Amino acid sequence: MKTQAKGKEIQESLKIPLTESAGSITATPLAIVNIDTIEAAKAMSMELSAVPLKHIAIVPAFAFGGSLSPQHPEDIKRHGWLDPHAIFPLRLGLAATATSGVVRTYSVNVARPEVVLHVKQMIETLNVPVIVHGAWPTFACLASLNISMSSPPWDTKLAEQLLRNGLESKQRVQVSTLADIATARQAKDRERSALALAEVCRRHGAVHPAGLLRNQIRKLDTADIDQPWVQRVLARTVAVDAVALADLYPRMANATREHELDVHFDEVRRPVLPILHQLERRGVRVDIEAARRVHHHCRQIARHAAEQLAATYRVSRPDKLEVAARVLCETVEGRRALERMAAVAGASRTHTTAFTASTLKRAARIELPVGEWGPLEWLRTYSKFSRLAYASVGPLQVGGDGRCHAHFPAMSSCSGRICSVNPNIAGLAKIFRPLVIATEGFGIGDLDYGEQEPGIAAALFHDDTLLRLWSRGSVYVGLAKDMFRSEISAEQQRWTDDVFKNHASTAPIRRRAKGIWLSTLYGRDAWSLAQELGVPVEVAGAWVADFRRRFPRVVHGLERAGEIARSRGAARTATGFARWHDRRRGWTLHDARAYGNHVIQGTSADILCLALVAVDHAIRPLGGYILIPVYDSIVIEGPLDRFEEIMAAAKEAMIEAMRTVVPELHPKVTVNCSMPHCWNDEGRYDSVDRFLADPVFRV
Numbered sequence: 001m002k003t004q005a006k007g008k009e010i011q012e013s014l015k016i017p018l019t020e021s022a023g024s025i026t027a028t029p030l031a032i033v034n035i036d037t038i039e040a041a042k043a044m045s046m047e048l049s050a051v052p053l054k055h056i057a058i059v060p061a062f063a064f065g066g067s068l069s070p071q072h073p074e075d076i077k078r079h080g081w082l083d084p085h086a087i088f089p090l091r092l093g094l095a096a097t098a099t100s101g102v103v104r105t106y107s108v109n110v111a112r113p114e115v116v117l118h119v120k121q122m123i124e125t126l127n128v129p130v131i132v133h134g135a136w137p138t139f140a141c142l143a144s145l146n147i148s149m150s151s152p153p154w155d156t157k158l159a160e161q162l163l164r165n166g167l168e169s170k171q172r173v174q175v176s177t178l179a180d181i182a183t184a185r186q187a188k189d190r191e192r193s194a195l196a197l198a199e200v201c202r203r204h205g206a207v208h209p210a211g212l213l214r215n216q217i218r219k220l221d222t223a224d225i226d227q228p229w230v231q232r233v234l235a236r237t238v239a240v241d242a243v244a245l246a247d248l249y250p251r252m253a254n255a256t257r258e259h260e261l262d263v264h265f266d267e268v269r270r271p272v273l274p275i276l277h278q279l280e281r282r283g284v285r286v287d288i289e290a291a292r293r294v295h296h297h298c299r300q301i302a303r304h305a306a307e308q309l310a311a312t313y314r315v316s317r318p319d320k321l322e323v324a325a326r327v328l329c330e331t332v333e334g335r336r337a338l339e340r341m342a343a344v345a346g347a348s349r350t351h352t353t354a355f356t357a358s359t360l361k362r363a364a365r366i367e368l369p370v371g372e373w374g375p376l377e378w379l380r381t382y383s384k385f386s387r388l389a390y391a392s393v394g395p396l397q398v399g400g401d402g403r404c405h406a407h408f409p410a411m412s413s414c415s416g417r418i419c420s421v422n423p424n425i426a427g428l429a430k431i432f433r434p435l436v437i438a439t440e441g442f443g444i445g446d447l448d449y450g451e452q453e454p455g456i457a458a459a460l461f462h463d464d465t466l467l468r469l470w471s472r473g474s475v476y477v478g479l480a481k482d483m484f485r486s487e488i489s490a491e492q493q494r495w496t497d498d499v500f501k502n503h504a505s506t507a508p509i510r511r512r513a514k515g516i517w518l519s520t521l522y523g524r525d526a527w528s529l530a531q532e533l534g535v536p537v538e539v540a541g542a543w544v545a546d547f548r549r550r551f552p553r554v555v556h557g558l559e560r561a562g563e564i565a566r567s568r569g570a571a572r573t574a575t576g577f578a579r580w581h582d583r584r585r586g587w588t589l590h591d592a593r594a595y596g597n598h599v600i601q602g603t604s605a606d607i608l609c610l611a612l613v614a615v616d617h618a619i620r621p622l623g624g625y626i627l628i629p630v631y632d633s634i635v636i637e638g639p640l641d642r643f644e645e646i647m648a649a650a651k652e653a654m655i656e657a658m659r660t661v662v663p664e665l666h667p668k669v670t671v672n673c674s675m676p677h678c679w680n681d682e683g684r685y686d687s688v689d690r691f692l693a694d695p696v697f698r699v
Contacts, residue, residue, distance in 0.1 A: 032239040035108040041118035044106055048122060052099045055154070057131040057245040058123075059093035059238045060141040089141040092119065093238025095246040105243055107235040110145055120147045131249045133157045133197045133241075135410065139277035152270045156245065159252045160200050161411040162261050162269070166570075166579040201244050204251045208244040264576040268606050269410060271613045275626060276408040276418070283403035284425060284436050284627055287678075290688055291398065291435050297692055298389035305382035313375045318382045328375055385695070388429060397423045404436075408629070414579050415598060416605035418612075418629050426630045431687045436628075436635075436679040443643045443676025447615075447650055448633035449607070449658065450668035451475050453521060456603050459662040460574065461557030465550065467664070473497045480506070480513035483546060516543050520555065521600060523593025558596040565595035573602035574661050603661060604632055611657035618653040619646045627679075635679060647673050 035041050048056075094106040110116050123130070123142070130153040132138040138153065201208035256262045309315040313331060315324045398404050406420040413419070420426040428435070438444045454475040458466040469478045474497040481493055481500075492506055500506045512533055519529045526541035533540065548555045565571035566587050570578040579598045581591065608629060615634055616626055624638030624646040634654065638646035651669045658667040675685040 031105060032236065033104070033106045034235055035106050035115060035119075036112065038114040038118070041108070041115045044108075045118050045122045047104065048096055048126070051096075051104075053126065053128045054097045054099050055129040055131055055246070055249060056097070056126065057093075057095040057242045057249065058138055058153075059133070059241040059245060060089060060137050061091040061093075061234045061238045062137065062141050062144075063088045063090060087140045087144050089144050091234045091238045092141070093240075093242035095239070095242035097246050103243060103246055105239050107239040109231075109235075110141075116145050116147075120145065123147055124150060129154050129249075131156065131245055133200070133245055133248075135273045136277065136280070136407070139274070140281070143277070143281055149274075152273045154249065154253075154270070155273060155410070156197075156200065156248055156252050157195050158269060158273075158410050159256055159261075159265060160195055160203075162265060162578070163252075163255055163259060164194075164580070165411075165416075165577075166414050167582050197241060197244065197248075201248050204248060204255065206244055206248040206251060208241075259578065260576055261578060264606070268575050268577070268609050272418075272609045273410055275612050275616050276410060279408050279626060279628065280405055282625065282627075283399065283401070283405040285402060285439055286398050286404045287435050287437050288398050288402065293692060294432060294435070294688060295389055297695070298385045301695060302382050302385040302389065305378045305385070309375060309378050309382065313378075315375065315379075318379055319386065324379060331375075388432075414594075415601040416573075416577055416609075417601070417631065418605070418608065420628070426628050430681040430684075431691050434678040434680050434685050434688045438637060438677050441639060442637050443640045443673065444627065444635065444637050444679050445643070445647050445671065445673030445676055446630070446633050446635040446679065447647070447654055448670045448672070449604075449611075449654065450670045452604050452607070452632045452658075452667075453600050454517065455665050455667070456600050456607075456662060457521070457554050457557070459664045460599060460603065461553045463551055463553035463557075466554060470665070474501065476510050476514040476517065477501060479517065480509045483513060483516075483543070483550075484509050512543075516547050520544065520547055520551075521558070522597055523558070523589075558599075559592075560596075561599045562592040562596040565598075566591070571595040571598045571602075573599060573606055575603070575606045577602045577606055607658050607661050608632060608634075610660060611654045614653035614657040615650045618649040622646050622649060624650070640676065643673065643676060647671055 033040070033044070035044055089110045092106075092108040092110050094108060096104045096106075098104070108115060108119055110119065124147065127150065130149055130151075132153045132155055134157045135153055135155045142149065198208040253262070256265050306318050309318050309324075313328060315327050318324055404423065404425055406425040407422050408418060408420050408426075410418070412421070418426075425436070436444070451470070451474065454466060455470050457463065458470050466475070469475055472478060477497045477500045481488060485493070487509060488506065492500065492503075495503070495506070501510055515529060515533055519532070526544050527537050529544065530537045530540035561571055565579070565581050569583065570580045572578050579595060579602065581587075581595065608631075611634060612626060612629055615636065619625065619636060619638060622638065622642050622645060624636055624642075626634060627637045628635040634650070636646065636650055651671055654669050655667045658665065672680070672682055674683040678685055681687065
């Protein structure tokens with residue numbers, strides 16, 4: 001009955017007259033041509049081929065289905081997993097804008113195979129810009145129809161993200177346990193609503209009369225999709241969306257030019273869109289049995305820790321650390337443990353907001369006698385293994401084809417870094433990387449930009465001292481040998497970078513030097529560095545002061561970048577990628593650090609986008625393809641008989657991509673392909689088995 005009532009409500013909404021002016025497009029009356037037969041498809045193709053076009057806007061409507069596990073539909077829905085091969089296109093809304101300004105609007109029924117053939121020929125032969133709002137749905141629908149675009153589409157959603165990057169304060173939700181996923185999803189939903197087509201049209205002055213209609217359609221069950229009134233609603237909705245999108249495009253193009261983002265958008269961000277879609281559609285092969293054992297193992301240990309906390313210390317919600325701290329304060333042993341943590345890790349017994357998963361992690365680095373942690377040891381165990389369960393690949397996130405299809409948003413953070421969600425396969429813990437296995441007859445390898453951030457800082461800020469150190473070898477090893485020469489013997493000074501990095505006697509010194517460098521890059525103070533390295537604040541302050549004396553241009557460059565962002569309203573990378581600042585929010589110390597750091601991190605993200613395009617062009621003729629982009633590295637897969645050739649071509653492409661942005665550098669690209677049967681960290685292919693045998697094992 002609810003479905004019938006909703007159907008009547010939507011049928012009534014169809015009577016809304018389109019009497020508003022959509023900018024340069026007059027929407028009164030809106031002439032929509034329904035393409036449901038092969039004759040209509042032929043007529044549409046002939047009409048569009050005879051008219052010179054400026055651009056064409058495409059809006060898809062589709063349904064989901066396919067290889068979802070019928071035993072656990074609610075779990076799959078909750079985790080948000082979606083197999084891109086299970087998309088069923090229903091309609092395409094097309095709005096073709098001629099050079100004369102006349103807009104022809106079509107609603108194409110792509111559920112009919114005889115119609116798809118003519119649509120495919122038309123889209124693949126038209127040499128005009130294709131406008132979309134959100135590249136993923138359009139790519140997924142066209143790929144399901146075996147339709148390819150000759151060039152990357154012009155994505156108005158991506159353009160809006162660039163225009164608003166940094167303006168909206170995002171709610172930070174720390175997902176340390178599975179119980180926090182729902183809260184994180186609510187925050188993401190609010191961010192997505194700001195990028196909806198109707199909202200973007202409103203901000204840029206384009207009329208979108210079907211916004212309410214689309215919200216109603218999303219509430220329908222897929223079982224009603226074959227009803228005639230639903231088809232009429234879909235036909236009208238995608239057509240009106242396409243008209244609004246056609247009007248929005250010139251406004252967005254002008255906005256990107258006015259904000260000096262057009263070059264970055266066209267040369268850095270747009271070309272990577274088809275590659276990201278291919279990653280999503282191809283997916284990665286996963287060892288399902290090993291993934292199931294890891295997931296069960298982590299959940300079992302976390303459950304045991306939760307039972308101990310509930311039985312011994314009356315902590316019923318270990319996933320809520322602030323609540324757990326208040327409960328522990330009621331017991332003598334709990335108060336003693338919290339006071340001990342406050343002394344070694346910066347937490348406060350009374351100010352419970354400081355009691356977080358990161359505080360537990362910092363405290364875990366301090367070696368204490370057995371039994372001194374008391375209930376905190378169980379809390380740390382629960383937090384760690386709940387996080388590891390979330391950081392692995394769950395068996396429900398693997399499709400019927402045995403592959404995991406993660407989603408790679410083109411713009412997921414203010415820094416522009418490419419990440420993956422549902423699941424975060426790019427953020428897979430190093431210890432679990434061997435869960436990703438190669439296709440039969442293929443091999444997996446990864447290429448990593450070694451110490452990219454110091455090199456970018458040396459080139460952008462013209463710090464000759466850092467540039468010489470970067471050119472000689474590892475910056476972190478060189479800095480460690482120089483700053484802490486009193487702790488290093490003459491023989492250790494002669495060690496190579498790899499030996500110094502991995503040897504038990506010198507690895508902590510290198511990590512210390514790396515921590516000092518990164519604390520300067522991220523703008524952290526001596527107190528936070530002291531907490532991270534487990535040293536007195538005075539010692540950490542002396543190290544920071546020594547670093548600032550050694551590299552004054554880097555320090556001044558970061559501070560200057562923050563000052564420019566404050567005065568001009570934006571911090572920009574070497575390619576023009578901007579992080580905007582809303583002056584109405586004021587200026588804080590966090591802003592100074594974040595906007596100064598954007599120059600480095602944003603440039604690194606730009607380089608990876610260029611590298612993805614270059615590597616794809618280099619290895620595709622050899623039979624290779626990109627598997628996963630990870631921060632500043634690229635994981636690729638290729639046939640074993642040409643694997644070395646593919647890795648060499650990918651390395652050269654990554655070097656050239658970085659030199660187009662920072663030509664002063666000769667990039668360091670580290671190749672890891674010693675064990676190509678699985679993805680691994682520096683050849684540690686057995687890390688999953690060792691973890692299952694000993695949960696304390698770390699990579």
